Every structure is written in C-alpha cells, then in structure tokens.
Amino acid sequence: MKLLTHNMLMSHVKGVTKGYPLLIKATEVKVNEVEFNPQFVSRMIPKVEWSALVKAAEELGHRQDLPAELLADYEKNEEFLKKVHKVLLEVEVIEGCLQCPESGREFPITKGIPNMLLNEDEV
C-alpha cells in the first residue's frame, strides 16, 4: 500500500466520526524505485492532506525531513518534489495493518494489499 492511497482512506466502521487518518502499523515496508514524474507530484500535493502524509511517513520512518507545513512555490523545487515523490509512490507497506483511530479496529495489509472489509456484525 502506498502512502498516496493511505492519505485518501478513512475508517468506515459504524458510528465512527473521526476516522481519519488511519494509523499505520507496519511490520514490513519496502521502498521501490518508481520513475519520478514532477508534474504528477505537483498535481497531487494540493490534493493530499499534508499533515496526515507527514505523520504517515514519520510512522514508517521515512519522513526524510519533510516540513510540517507545505512550502510555498513547491512546483519549482525539484529536490522537494523528489522527497514527496518518494513518500507518495515509492514507500510501500507490504505487511501490517491500518487502524481506525477512534474504534481501534484493524484492517490487515497482506502482500501490499489492504483488506478493508468489515464483518457482518460491524455493518
């Protein structure tokens, strides 16, 4: 699971109102090389919840000094874009789980694929 995806996910456990962001508990993390596309990264930056992204990167030990607040004028800052690229697309959680911050319910991640299905009694 990539952090770009994680940034868009929310807990859908019944009754939960503060289900974002999901906590990440990773037991296996990989960093894969993915071709750097500055236009795509620039496009994604305004879409992501920046503080949630930084928090997730921190949880995985890959924050690489990303600032707590978004830099102004980031489109031209290639070094910054490369760091964001790594965090959004190259860092992947292979095994672990996502946890709802309010209910504690865990969603397992196996072979890089999260299983978000709820059980019959949780729906």
Place this chain on the structure above:
Amino acid sequence: MATLSKRSCLKFLLHLAQDNLDFRLPEIKALLAVRGKPFHPDENFKEKSPFWCLDGLCEDDVRAIMARSVCAKSAFELWGHGETHSDLQTSLLNYPLENMSPFMHKDSTYRINVYTFNKTLEFTDRIKRIDALEYLPFEGTVSLKRAQHIFCLLEDYGTDPNNIPDNPYYVYFGRWIADGQRELIRSHSVKNRHFIGNTSMDAGLSFIMANHAKVKENDVVFDPFVGTGSLLVACSHFGAYVCGIDIDYNTIHGRGRSSRKNQKWRGPDENIRANLRQYGTEKMYLDVMVSDASKSVWRNAALFDAIITDPPYGIRESTRRTGSHKDIPRPPDAIYLESHVPVSLAYHLNDIFTDLLNFSAHHLVMGGRLVYWLPVYRPEYSEEMVPLHPCLQLVSNCEQTLSSHTARRLITMEKIKEPQPGLQLQRDNDYTESDDLIVEEIPSGQVNQILAEFISRDASTLIHQSTRLYQGPHQLCACYHSSPHTHTVLHTYSVKKQMLSVHFVTLFVPFIFERTENITSYCEMSCLPVWRGCGCNV
C-alpha cells in the same frame, strides 16, 4: 501568416473501422473535448459511414486524436472529394495551390495509395487510378518504401457487401496524417495477458472506455469493481495513475481457479500489478484493495479524475455485498481461509448503480467522468432506465448487443456540480421488505419436471417462470452452467422493478434432457442442478 491561417481552415477526413459503431462518435468527441475542440462534421456527415469529414481543426488536433483513438483507422488532410472521379478532379483543381505545394517539392519523395471500402480492386485497376491523378502538380519523386509524404485515394462502395456497385458512391483524396491505435487491440489482447478472469474486458473496449472518460496523462483513475484490472491496463497506457477495489479477495490477490481452458489454478505472478508490468506501465500502479464498493472507504474529497468500471451484472460473476444474514449459504470456494471474508449477500442491481452515481458525484473532480456498463433487457429498455443524478450530466449511452434479448450499454457521465452536503440518491427500498435473499429449495424429484417445462418455452416466458420457482421478487443470482451434452446454458434471475427494470433472459437452449444421475449437486446460489462435467464457476 496568411498561409498559416488558411491552413487552419483545413478539412480532415477520418477513416473509421466498422465495428462498435455506436461507440465511435462519443470516442472522437471525447478526444476532441480534451483538445477543447468541437466536433464539426461537414454537411454530408453520416454517422454509420466509415468516412467522416471534419472542419474546424488543425493538424495537431488530428494527430492528438489519432494518438488515442481505437475506432479510427487513419486520418487524412482532405484535398478533394466528390461523387465521381471527375468531380474529384474538379475539387482538386480548386484546392489552393499553396496548401499543396509544401508537400510537392521537387526534392521530396511521395507515394499514392488506393483504398477501396467494400470492394477489392485488381492491382492493374489501382495503377490506373493512380495514373489518372497525373493532373496533380507533383514535382517530387515516387518512393514506395520511404516516401516522405503519403497520399491516398479513397473510394467508398457503400456498406452493403451483397450489393457492390461498379462505381464508387464517393471518392476522396488526401494527404495521410496518421494512423489510429487499433494495433492496441492486438498488442493488449486478453488472450496474451498474464492475469485474466471470466469477465476481463476485451482490449478494444477497454481503450474505448478510457477514451470516453477523457483519461489524460497524470490523471488518477479508480475502478470500484476492478476484477483483473483490464480497465486499469488501458488507462495506465494513456498515462493515468490507477487504483481499484474489489470485494473478491481471491481475484485481488490473484488466487484461485484459472479462467484459462487448460490451466486449473492461477500461477504465482498472476495479479493486477503483474498485468501492468507486462505492458510496461507498472509505475502507474497505485494500489488495489479488497473492499466493498457499497461501503466507501474514501475520505470526502474530489479524489479521482475518472471512474471507469464494469460492475457485476449478475451474469458471469455473482453480485455481492457484505451484510448480515443468517441463512445465506457460504460460497463453496474455501481457499481464502486465512483472511476472513464476510458472508456475501445479493447486491440488488439497482443499488449498485445508485451507489456508483452517488460515489462518483462525491469523489470525482469537477468535469471528471464516470464510465460504466449498464445491463439491459432489450424488449423493455427505454431511456428512462438510465440512472441519473443531479450532479452528473449524461454524455453518451452506447449499446453493445449481447443477444436478441440482452445488451449492455456504455454510459458516460460528467460531473457538473458539487453535491450539497447530505445529498444522496435514495436506494430504491420499495421491494425490500427485508434484505434477505430468499431461495426456495427444489426437491430433487421435481427437477426433471421443471426442466421439461422450460424446454418448450421461449425466453420471455422464462422470466415469469422463474418467479414461480422463488418466493418473492428478491432473488438476484446468476449461474453459468455448461453441460457437456448440450450447449452453454446461461440463466439469471433478476429483480423486476421500478426505474431500473433490468431483466435478464434465461437462455435455455432446448435439449435439456439431462438424466437425473448426471446431476451431481445443486448450485448454492440458484438451487438449480449442476450437471456432471458442468463448467459452473459459482
């Protein structure tokens, strides 16, 4: 400068393939919309013809369309046209010389092709046609192998293969600009793909869908019923980053029974990511997840540039959603023991589309498109059955016929308005006294009698027949059985209701005189018999 502005008033000729006829116009229009250009055909425009003449475009527009279109075979800068060769000559002699001369230069090389639609021409006749064009002021030299400029004489002999005229109805002459992307149909054929399923979308249609959705480079595309990822393969080819979900754990993980004839189980590298890797677009892979499309896991924001999907119709793959019900039989496939897969419940067809439209209204960017297949029962279909949403505008609706009674329609919608907070289309609750799937057991002694009743019926009465087998109108299940002794038997039972009356026909082929001893078990979904040697995949 005068030359430039004149050249921007050029006419272009598109030569289109004669398949998926209904899908061509929305594809070309969508690709033009990406360029901000309108579709402006000339006064002789006939949608079903393989030849379309367009105004108001420049060469770059045409190249951009041909770099994406799977419906268009080639594009030409149109220099002349007419009903006869003599009219063509007049037309060509009237064509401004300054438009021709950049391509007639004495140091350049050229060749002329002759293309005849709906007729085969002898080689000598082709040569005669080319020689007849000697009035054109070509100054360069002919080079058959490496021509810098290629020209084409195109003749239209109509669309009736049983009635080919001696002379063409229409002729065109133009300078070849580019070919379309029909090669993708072969290069991305599902036959050669690593990972396929029963419902993998064929390559041509998946690229057409990506075009209808105006997928662009650096877009984020989502498929909520992703299956084996065929639609993601097409979108990634056009430069989009792709993600998807599916409720089926095994398909997402690439496990379980193979869909290939001579293969029993899937291999270790059969999954969606591997498909993208096969075509060199793994870098566009975002994620896939096991998730239920009826229970959104996404935060409330405009996340996706396009949502492209082929929802289950209940024909080849059963429709399911998570939910509580005590008596639902558990699917027999017990491979996924290590990850609990909740009990499946019939997902009423209406709800799939209500949920899909609501989801799209909330999660598409403004101007983003939803493209999906809607199954229809042709004898009762009407346009009101296409689901609507106040925030989505219907752009196109193209039918692909599957049988005399069934078809599916490719629906394209574009988001034009943000939803008001709390706005959700209501699910149609009219028919659900409860959400239970009610299935009546057929005692084995009655099976042959019921089958015998089916044999002499035609398709339309089978639907009424089926409601007698089950209690109430709730059932939605699909079974695909094939008997080694007869033909493939496809039967579905559908909910007949309200705005989305979708009926599927039970296509029982006569001869279903199966002997009772060949019945090995009963399908858990439909409770119909499963025969020895049956290819049932439920």
